[in-house]
């Protein structure tokens with residue numbers, strides 16, 4: 001079994017348990033459920049830099065990145081740096097994240113928040129809304145076309161933006177549909193962890209122009225952004241490069257300053 005299959009198998013068990021502990025009706029009663037959400041897609045369309053900065057303590061490919069940073073300070077730092085959005089990993093077992101991280105980030109800043117998760121059930125979209133997210137991620141590699149349609153339409157009914165992530169042509173062809181806002185190309189192969197910006201370049205021409213294009217993973221310098229912008233990318237998801245430093249917000253600030 002590859003790592004992605006393992007993550008998804010574990011996630012199914014976790015979501016089943018969560019559902020039995022907190023019913024959907026309780027999530028819908030969250031004070032955050034009826035808040036006006038921020039659109040990441042609109043922010044990216046109107047930005048010169050397009051940085052989506054991630055909170056990421058550890059990962060299957062790198063094990064520990066940084067366990068010492070406080071998500072409240074990281075969120076505030078990213079906002080002060082001028083990011084377009086913040087991605088918050090909420091998976092506990094593989095990334096050391098939690099829904100509490102999402103809530104803490106929400107309490108700390110007013111930038112669009114992406115719940116970075118392995119979404120396999122509509123229940124997780126209700127959780128995303130209840131804990132303050134504005135955007136959800138759908139990963140084509142772990143979903144059927146019908147699931148992508150069902151989850152993205154449900155997310156839109158909750159006023160959440162949808163970022164659909166692909167890694168190859170087949171995933172892209174099965175996923176294109178009007179209920180998506182942003183098409184993300186992950187430069188990291190989630191089964192082997194190989195990273196190449198060439199993936200974003202190769203797939204760029206196949207993405208219809210009505211979607212905001214986002215390049216994800218393995219972006220560690222300004223040159224990478226300059227290389228990807230001519231391919232139509234308006235969003236750049238960056239995790240490790242900021243999180244490996246002592247001050248992720250300051251690192252994002254210097255990065256964005258050099259881009260302008």
Ligand SMILES: O=C(O)c1ccccc1NCC(=O)[C@H](O)[C@H](O)COP(=O)(O)O
Nearest residue numbers: 059060061190216217218219238239240
């Ligand atoms: O990062 C991993 O090792 C990983 C492994 C398996 C599934 C997902 C994984 N990462 C999620 C992400 O998409 C990245 O955290 C995100 O794009 C930022 O990447 P980076 O800038 O390389 O930290």
